Amino acid sequence: MKIAIGSDHRGFEAKERVKSLLTELGMEVIDHGARSRDSCDYPDLAILVARDVAEDRAQRGVLICGTGLGMSITANKVPGVRAALCHDELTAQFSRRHNDANVLCLAGDLVGDALIRRMVQVWLQTDFEGGRHARRLSKISDFEQHQRNGRPSGGAASG
Ligand code: RB5
Numbered sequence: 001m002k003i004a005i006g007s008d009h010r011g012f013e014a015k016e017r018v019k020s021l022l023t024e025l026g027m028e029v030i031d032h033g034a035r036s037r038d039s040c041d042y043p044d045l046a047i048l049v050a051r052d053v054a055e056d057r058a059q060r061g062v063l064i065c066g067t068g069l070g071m072s073i074t075a076n077k078v079p080g081v082r083a084a085l086c087h088d089e090l091t092a093q094f095s096r097r098h099n100d101a102n103v104l105c106l107a108g109d110l111v112g113d114a115l116i117r118r119m120v121q122v123w124l125q126t127d128f129e130g131g132r133h134a135r136r137l138s139k140i141s142d143f144e145q146h147q148r149n150g151r152p153s154g155g156a157a158s159g
Contacts, residue, residue, distance in 0.1 A: 001027050001028070001058050001060065001062065001124070002027070002028040002029075002030065002057070002058045002060075003022055003027050003028070003030070003050040003058055003059065003060045003062060004029075004030040004048070004052035004053060004057070004058035004060075004061045004062075005018060005019060005022070005029060005030070005031050005032065005049065005061065005063070005064075005070070005079045006031075006032040006033060006034075006045035006046065006048055006061075006062075006063050006064075006071075007033070007034050007045060007063065007064040007067045007108065008034055008039075008040050008041065008045060008064075008066070008070075008071075009034055009037050009038055009039050009040055010065055010066035010108050010109055011063075011064030011065045011066065011071075011106070011108035012034045012035075012036065012037050012062075012109065013037075013097070014064045014065045014074065014106065014108035014111075014113070014116055015031075015034070015108070015113040015114070015142050017060040017113055018062055018064065018106075018120055019031055021117055021120055021121075022120070023061075024133075025042040025121070025124070026125075027041065029038060030058055031047060032045055032048040032049055032052075032098055033079075036129065037064055038117045041109060042063075042065040042070040042071050042074065043070070043074045043094075044064065044076035045071075046063055046070070046071045047074060047075075047078065049061040049062075049063050049103065050075040050077075050078035050103060051066055051078055051110075052073070053078075053080070053081055053103055054078050054079060054080040054081050055091040057064065057101075057153050058122075059102070060103065060124070061075070061081075061102065061103040061104070062103070062104045062105075062106065062120065063073045063083070063103060063104070063105045063106070064105070064106045064107075064108045065076055065105075066107065066108060066109040066110075067084040067107045067109065067110060068086075068087075068105040068106050068108075069085065069105075069107075069111075071083070071105045072084070072085040072105040072108070074105075075103050075105065079124065079144045079147075079148065080102075080141070080144070081100065081102060081103055082099055082101045082102050082103065082137070082140070083098060083102075083103035083104075083105050084101035084103070084104060084105065085105040085106075085107075086105070086106065086119055086123070087107065087110070087111060088115070088119070089115070089118050089119055089122050092104065092120075092122050092123040092126075093122050093123070093126050095123065096123055096126035096127065096128060097126055097127070097128065097129045097133075098128075098133045099128065099133070099137070100128040100134075100137055101123070101129070104119070104120065106119070113152070119154075129130060149155060
């Protein structure tokens with residue numbers, strides 16, 4: 001599996017460790033940076049990773065900033081991306097089972113290395129359950145499609 005990764009300066013060390021883990025697991029990694037602890041802006045990295053996933057250059061993405069918040073807010077602006085900010089193994093697992101999350105966002109400042117390792121592993125190993133969850137995801141992608149076409153969406157159909 002090909003995985004795009006990115007971080008800002010606050011997520012740099014955690015991103016380097018995630019990169020080693022992914023390589024250990026036999027994944028192909030596209031690393032967009034950061035390359036150091038020098039200050040940078042999380043939207044730049046989030047957009048690169050999210051677009052790799054949305055445009056199928058990578059099957060999944062992992063984004064890390066201090067809290068994970070900026071990365072998740074930005075990545076979810078890219079149509080087709082379902083970025084999940086997770087803080088434990090359970091949310092990582094459910095983000096796959098119920099939400100088919102294709103980007104995992106992590107808080108480099110708040111979550112320890114061992115937990116990040118376990119979260120990444122469970123997130124990669126867990127399949128989407130489909131069924132009623134697929135119906136719900138279709139509502140999200142329908143909404144995105146309508147937004148792109150500049151038409152109103154949501155609620156009961158009229159006319
Ligand atoms: C950078 O100072 C910090 O705001 C960023 O890493 C992240 O936590 C934003 O959501």
